[in-house]
Amino acid sequence: xxxxxxxxxxxxxxxxxxxxxPERWTLANGLRVVFAPSYRxxxxxxxLILPAGSAADPAExxxxxxxVGSLLTEGTAQRxxxxxxxxxxxxxxSLDTGVGxxxxxxxxxxxxxxxxxxxxxxxxxxxxxxxxQDETERVRAETLDALEARGDEPANVxxxxxxxxxxxxxxxxxxxxxxxxDGVAGVTRGALRGFHTARYRPAGxxxxxxxxxxxxxxxxxxxxxxxxxxxxxEPLRLxxxxxxxxxxxxxxxxxxxQSELRVVGPGLxxxxxxxxxxxxxxxxxxxxxxxxxxxxxxxxxxxWTYGATSAFAGGLHAGSWQAHSAVGVEVTDAALEQxxxxxxxxxxxxxxxxxxxxxxxxxxxxxxxxxxxxxxxxSRLATVEAFGLERDYWxxxxxxxxxxxxxDVLRLARRFFAPERLxxxxxxxxxxASSSAxxxxxxxxxxxxxxxxxxx
Amino acid sequence: xxxxPAAGVLRTPSRTAVLGNGLRVVVHEDRAxxxxxxxxxxGVGSRDERPGRTGLAHLLEHLLxxxxxxxxxxxxxxxxxxxxxxxxxxxWLDRTNYYEVVPTHAVELALWLERERMAHWLPVLDLxxxxxxxxxxxxERRQTVENRPYGRAYERIFELCxxxxxxxxxxxxxxxxxxxxxTLDDVAAFYRAYYAPENAVLVLAGDVDSEGGWDLxxxxxxxxxxxxxxxxxxPASPARSTPAGERRETLEDAVSFPRVHRLxxxxxxxxxxxxxxxxxxxxxxxGESSRLQRALVRDGQLAQDVDTFLxxxxxxxxxxxxxxxxxxxxxxxxxxEVDEVxxxxxxxxxxEDEVRGAVRRLRRDGLAELASVEARADALAYAATxxxxxAELDRVLAGYAxxxxxxxxxxxxxxxxxxxxxxxxxxxxS
Numbered sequence: 001x002x003x004x005x006x007x008x009x010x011x012x013x014x015x016x017x018x019x020x021x022p023e024r025w026t027l028a029n030g031l032r033v034v035f036a037p038s039y040r041x042x043x044x045x046x047x048l049i050l051p052a053g054s055a056a057d058p059a060e061x062x063x064x065x066x067x068v069g070s071l072l073t074e075g076t077a078q079r080x081x082x083x084x085x086x087x088x089x090x091x092x093x094s095l096d097t098g099v100g101x102x103x104x105x106x107x108x109x110x111x112x113x114x115x116x117x118x119x120x121x122x123x124x125x126x127x128x129x130x131x132x133q134d135e136t137e138r139v140r141a142e143t144l145d146a147l148e149a150r151g152d153e154p155a156n157v158x159x160x161x162x163x164x165x166x167x168x169x170x171x172x173x174x175x176x177x178x179x180x181x182d183g184v185a186g187v188t189r190g191a192l193r194g195f196h197t198a199r200y201r202p203a204g205x206x207x208x209x210x211x212x213x214x215x216x217x218x219x220x221x222x223x224x225x226x227x228x229x230x231x232x233x234e235p236l237r238l239x240x241x242x243x244x245x246x247x248x249x250x251x252x253x254x255x256x257x258q259s260e261l262r263v264v265g266p267g268l269x270x271x272x273x274x275x276x277x278x279x280x281x282x283x284x285x286x287x288x289x290x291x292x293x294x295x296x297x298x299x300x301x302x303x304w305t306y307g308a309t310s311a312f313a314g315g316l317h318a319g320s321w322q323a324h325s326a327v328g329v330e331v332t333d334a335a336l337e338q339x340x341x342x343x344x345x346x347x348x349x350x351x352x353x354x355x356x357x358x359x360x361x362x363x364x365x366x367x368x369x370x371x372x373x374x375x376x377x378x379s380r381l382a383t384v385e386a387f388g389l390e391r392d393y394w395x396x397x398x399x400x401x402x403x404x405x406x407x408d409v410l411r412l413a414r415r416f417f418a419p420e421r422l423x424x425x426x427x428x429x430x431x432x433a434s435s436s437a438x439x440x441x442x443x444x445x446x447x448x449x450x451x452x453x454x455x456x
Numbered sequence: 457x458x459x460x461p462a463a464g465v466l467r468t469p470s471r472t473a474v475l476g477n478g479l480r481v482v483v484h485e486d487r488a489x490x491x492x493x494x495x496x497x498x499g500v501g502s503r504d505e506r507p508g509r510t511g512l513a514h515l516l517e518h519l520l521x522x523x524x525x526x527x528x529x530x531x532x533x534x535x536x537x538x539x540x541x542x543x544x545x546x547x548w549l550d551r552t553n554y555y556e557v558v559p560t561h562a563v564e565l566a567l568w569l570e571r572e573r574m575a576h577w578l579p580v581l582d583l584x585x586x587x588x589x590x591x592x593x594x595x596e597r598r599q600t601v602e603n604r605p606y607g608r609a610y611e612r613i614f615e616l617c618x619x620x621x622x623x624x625x626x627x628x629x630x631x632x633x634x635x636x637x638x639t640l641d642d643v644a645a646f647y648r649a650y651y652a653p654e655n656a657v658l659v660l661a662g663d664v665d666s667e668g669g670w671d672l673x674x675x676x677x678x679x680x681x682x683x684x685x686x687x688x689x690x691p692a693s694p695a696r697s698t699p700a701g702e703r704r705e706t707l708e709d710a711v712s713f714p715r716v717h718r719l720x721x722x723x724x725x726x727x728x729x730x731x732x733x734x735x736x737x738x739x740x741x742x743g744e745s746s747r748l749q750r751a752l753v754r755d756g757q758l759a760q761d762v763d764t765f766l767x768x769x770x771x772x773x774x775x776x777x778x779x780x781x782x783x784x785x786x787x788x789x790x791x792x793e794v795d796e797v798x799x800x801x802x803x804x805x806x807x808e809d810e811v812r813g814a815v816r817r818l819r820r821d822g823l824a825e826l827a828s829v830e831a832r833a834d835a836l837a838y839a840a841t842x843x844x845x846x847a848e849l850d851r852v853l854a855g856y857a858x859x860x861x862x863x864x865x866x867x868x869x870x871x872x873x874x875x876x877x878x879x880x881x882x883x884x885x886s
Contacts, residue, residue, distance in 0.1 A: 003575040003680055005526055009564035011539065015490030015663075040488050042464045043823045073744070081754075082745065089743035090809065092816025111820055113464055138757060145760050145783055148712045152605040255710070257602035258595065290521075290533040300530065303591025306599050326599050328591075358538050365540020368559050372489040373827035428603075 017367035019394045020210075020377055027223055029230050030203030034385055035218060036210040036377050042112040044211040045374040046119075047382045048126060051233055052104040052199035054177035055317070061187040063179015064195050067136075067143060069099040071192065072106065074135035077128040081135050084125070093118045095125060100177050102316040103386060104199075109375075112214030116221055123225035126200060131189050143184050154253050155326065158260040158427040161249050165423040166264050166320045168242035173315055203232035206385040211374035238317045241266065248424040259332040259428025260325075263339055265421055267321040270314030270387040274412065276397065278312060280404045281412040283359040285346055286310030286323055291358075293342045294323060302338070304331045312416075316387060321416050329429025336426070340419040347413045350406040364398040459486070465854055466823055468832050470659075470846045471666040475674060477682050478654025482836050482846040483669035484661040486829055492662040493829040494566035495555040496574070497837035499657075500650035502630075503549050503623035503689060503771065511593065511630015512638055512646050514547035518589040519643065520554065521545065524572035525579045532569060539565055549624055550770045551841050557830045560663040567676040570658070574651060575680045581647075583640060590635055597629050605711045609879045613776075616703040616877035617719040623690045623771060652683025657840040662829035689771070704878040708885065713760065714787040717879045718794070719776040720871055725768035726843045729870075731855045732863035733775050737764040739806070739814035739864060740797065741777065742821075746814075747797050748777070756793055758785045770842045775871070787880045801868035806861040815856050822853065 022036040054065045073088075073095055075081040088095060091114040097106045106126060110118035150156045160176055167174030178184075209218065245265050268275055279287070286294040286309040294308040308325035323343070327335040371377055371394075384393050459467055470484040505512050523529035536543045541558035543566075554573060556566035601607040611627045618624040658677065660669040723729035741748040741764040752759040762779040779790045826832050839849035 005576070006568065006571060006676065008526070008535075009568055011565060012561045014540065014559050014561045018489060038488070040459055040486070041466065041823050041827045043820065043827075045824075085744035089745040089817065090813040092813065092818075092820045094743075094817075094820065109820055109824055111464055111816060111823070114816075138754070141757070141782070142753070142760055145713065148783075149605075149760070149780070152711050154603060257598040288533070288537060291530070291537055296530070299592055300588070303588040304595065306592060306596040326595070326603070328595055328598065358534060362537040362540060365538075365559055366542065368490050368540070369542065369557055372491055372829070375824060375827065 014365050015368060017371060019371055022381055025219065027202065027226055029226060030232065031205055031207060031226055031229075032385065033207045033222060034209070034381050036381060037212070038210065038374060038377070039212045041374060042212050042214070043374065044110045044112060044115050044209060044213050045378040046108040046110070046122065047208045047378050048106040048108075048122065048205065049208070049382055049386050050104045050126075050200055050205045051102065051236070052195070053100050053102040054175070054179065055101050055172035055236055055238060056195070056199055057172065057179065057183070058191065058195070060183070061179070061191060062175055062183035063143070064183065064187050064191060065104060065199070066099040066178045067140065067184060067187060068192050068195050069097040069104045070139050070143065071131050071136060072097050072125040072129045074139060075130050075132040076124050077130055078124055080132065084121070088121060091117060093121065095122060101173050105382075112212045115213045115216035119216065119218075119221050120225050123229070127226065127229040129196060131192050133189065136189055136192065140184060143178070144181060147178065147181055147184065154256060154260045154427040157251055158262050158425050161251070161425045161427070162262040162264040162322055162423075163320065165246035165249065165425065166241065166266055167318070168246070171239055171241050173241065173318060173320070199233045201231040201233045202226060202229050206382070208378050208382045208385060210377040210381065241318055245421060245423045249426070251427040253428050256329055256428040258326045259329050259426050261327060261332070261335060261339070262322050262324055262425040263336075263343070263419070263422050264320060264322040264425065265416060265423065267312045267319035267416060268314055269316065269318055270383075271316075271389060272314070275312075275314060276400045277404045277408045278412050278416065280356075280359055280363065280401060281346070281409045281416070282310055282312055282321065283363060284351055284355060284409065285342065285417060287359070288362065293346065294325070294339065297338055297342055298325060298327065298335055304328060304335050308339070314387070332426060332429055336424055343417045343419040343422070346409070347418050351409050353406070356404070356406055356409065360401050360404065363401050367394070367397065464819060465857065466826055467853070468826070468836060468849050470836055472840070472846055473670045473673075475653065475678050477678065477680055479673070479677050479680075480657040480840055481670055481673040482657060482659045482840060483664060483666040484659065484829075484832055484836055485665055486661065486832070487663050489829070490560045490663050491557060491829055492560055492563045492566075492660060492664050493555060493557045493833035494563060494570065495553060495659040495661070495833035495837045496570045497551050497553040497657050497659070497841050498650055499550075499655045499841050500552055500686070501548050501550040502626060502628040504650065504687070505626065507620070508634055509638060509642055510626040510634040511628070512642060513552055514628055514630065515589065515593050515635060515638060516643055516646055517545050517547045517552050517554075518593055519581065519585060520573050520577060522585050522589065523580050525576035527569065527572050529580075529585070535565060535569070541566065547628055549628060551838065553834065553837060555830065555833060563660070563664060564672060564676075567672055571676045571680070574653065574656070574677065578644060578647060581640060581644060586638075586640060586643060590638065593629070594632060594635055597632060597635070601627075601629065606709060606715050606881050608707060608709070609715070609717050609881050612705060612707060613717050613719045613877050613879040616705060616879065617721060617774075621690065624769070624774075648684065650683075650686055652686070653677060653680050654682050655686050657837050657846070659833040659837045659840070659846070661833035661836065703876070704880070706880045706882060708883070709881050711881060711883055713783070714781040714880060714882045715778065716787045716790050717776065717778045717881075718791075718876055719774060720876045721772040722766075722775045722870070723773050724770055725773055726839070726848060726852050728855070728863070729867065730766070730768075730773045731852065732859045732867045733773060734766050734818060735811060735814050735856060735859045736801070736864050736867045737766045737775065738818050739810060740764050740801070742814070742817050747801070748794065751793050751797050752779055752790060758782060758789050758793060768838065768842065787882065791878070798868050798871055802865060802872050804865050806864050808861055811859060811861050811864055815859065818856055
């Protein structure tokens with residue numbers, strides 16, 4: 001039996017993305033609010049973003065910011081931890097705090113019918129946590145166990161080494177945001193309270209909300225809930241990152257089934273004017289897991305890996321770039337060689353027009369999906385606000401992506417992807433012969449998150 | 457406009473038509489964003505594999521991204537990326553799916569690609585393609601199972617909970633030796649048997665109306681002939697015949713802390729008992745005030761983490777819990793504590809308020825999960841595949857509100873009676 005061939009359809013013009021125009025206002029105490037209403041789904045996604053990340057950790061106690069974040073929901077001036085959790089769980093509300101290098105972000109997911117009370121609880125945990133002794137010691141002990149467990153996974157060890165090689169251990173971005181065993185073990189409750197007092201302040205913080213607030217009056221509700229909170233944190237000064245990327249590192253992992261590979265170097269702060277052209281250049285190398293050059297080579301042509309990708313990570317003050325894969329141990333060296341070849345190629349040869357055009361189309365035309373749900377809208381708006389991007393950043397993104405030229409790609413590739421200026425990290429089997437740099441013997445770090453797999 | 461007319465429960469209205477060749481076409485209209493999810497789900501999964509060829513369903517899924525007669529290798533992803541679409545596929549015990557999420561103008565491209573996959577793939581299958589994707593899948597297995605702490609526990613606990621020849625006994629990713637042994641003939645025969653319109657459901661969700669969606673489906677799929685008729689699903693062996701605790705094993709791994717995994721075969725997806733088990737899972741471990749979080753983590757300080765889960769599987773539901781010891785705490789202590797908590801629930805110590813909170817938390821996660829048309833298309837396709845009708849999804853989503861404290865108590869009681877398997881992972885003696 002044969003089925004007739006149907007010609008590939010010709011497509012009409014693409015739809016324009018619908019970027020919501022949020023309402024913006026500032027509370028009397030200086031807290032900036034951005035709200036994008038939508039009424040399809042009866043829930044509200046909120047993000048309260050505070051300049052309270054690990055970059056503000058006291059030097060002697062890395063992990064302070066993270067511990068403070070974990071303890072926000074462990075008791076407040078108004079109620080103890082048990083009462084607080086009982087109330088949250090009865091409402092079906094979730095309040096989770098994530099602490100990165102730059103920011104602490106409290107994410108709230110609320111059913112529309114519980115928004116009024118959810119907002120009050122959000123304000124309570126952010127403005128009035130009290131760090132009770134018993135809860136603090138329990139969370140500290142859990143964190144220490146989690147830090148130890150994190151070192152069991154080769155991918156985590158590779159990630160931590162990669163950051164250290166780019167920024168240096170002296171730089172906050174060179175250390176994991178969750179801190180060190182010594183830092184977490186040693187920080188006092190007084191220091192935790194002091195960190196909260198200094199960094200959790202309304203001026204400089206941003207509240208993003210997207211979705212359906214139900215019957216709640218968000219403006220008045222927020223003004224009331226956050227009344228009595230005041231002040232502004234000191235600006236942070238970060239040291240310079242190390243002047244040159246550190247040498248490669250090999251960590252031999254007993255019985256490894258794969259080698260975790262990271263090829264890393266400096267990148268850009270998220271607010272850099274070069275961010276968009278650099279993102280286009282990265283898309284060509286490894287922004288797409290299947291069609292990017294790394295994925296096409298290491299996965300689709302050779303079958304050496306389940307995924308090979310690359311990405312810029314942009315912070316408030318600086319950033320990094322890395323290529324990332326996990327390959328069969330027996331092809332460790334060969335895979336590194338192919339990564340080098342691909343990086344060399346994009347530095348040496350102008351990208352063909354149709355390849356560049358595909359990458360631009362992929363980025364531009366995927367924007368409608370990026371604003372489909374309240375959670376995605378909240379994320380997009382949070383990026384703009386937290387990193388101080390132009391308010392019409394998302395509206396202007398298409399024209400700015402379209403303006404990127406093959407010359408831009410070549411220039412940025414030479415700046416960021418030149419393999420001789422990058423550090424190669426191997427955690428797993430046979431290492432590369434060229435690197436003799438010893439890896440750190442202890443694996444600081446922790447993680448309370450699972451790495452996202454590359455699906456399929 | 458809202459998708460939640462009453463009580464904050466999401467509704468996913470859909471209309472289904474059946475083409476002459478048996479392909480079911482489900483359209484769910486939601487014009488909020490200029491985006492359409494195109495989702496094809498085949499009623500085949502790892503349960504349909506024969507011994508010695510585990511992993512075949514998933515390996516075939518990988519191969520079905522490698523081009524077709526009219527779409528050369530590599531073009532599949534490129535065509536979709538150029539229109540701003542995403543695409544992916546996945547394989548599980550009972551089903552295999554392929555989906556694209558595209559801006560509205562590109563819906564026909566996605567349909568054309570799925571037509572190619574259903575009708576014009578076999579001619580391009582060759583050994584080179586098989587060998588490359590076999591290697592990719594072996595690396596996927598290394599990355600997700602072999603090179604991950606505790607990674608082998610789930611494989612082992614399924615073998616114990618669903619002893620062979622139960623169709624759920626083997627891992628969807630397959631055993632490495634079976635993947636190595638798979639031939640082109642195995643792949644072609646499996647494709648012929650299962651990749652036919654009458655064994656599939658097509659869902660269009662998003663910026664599309666039902667008449668327009670059905671017309672497009674007729675154009676792109678209407679002339680594809682029925683298949684030879686799929687083999688029956690292998691019969692499920694009685695998985696619940698032995699009491700809890702009898703099937704257990706301890707594995708050593710390069711880990712710092714013991715972790716206990718417990719799995720039960722329970723009522724299948726969509727049944728009233730399955731809904732009650734989902735509520736029980738939330739009541740026990742979602743939220744810091746939940747019973748297991750308090751008993752194991754917060755008050756007991758025995759565990760770093762504890763979680764419960766329920767899989768929406770067809771031959772049996774799969775309910776379980778997993779917990780990781782704190783420093784110096786034995787895994788036995790975790791088991792004892794969880795069993796005591798389950799016993800208390802089974803004795804009737806559950807209030808209306810506690811159930812109401814659990815149902816609200818379920819609803820919170822369900823709304824967030826089903827906010828995208830991609831996720832709604834998946835859920836509708838799954839309801840059509842597993843329950844026979846996409847409209848069953850709304851019945852399932854609404855059904856949580858009917859769960860009573862006594863339903864929850866009864867489920868805890870059933871778990872106590874048996875059917876469980878336990879795998880404990882302990883640090884390797886060095």
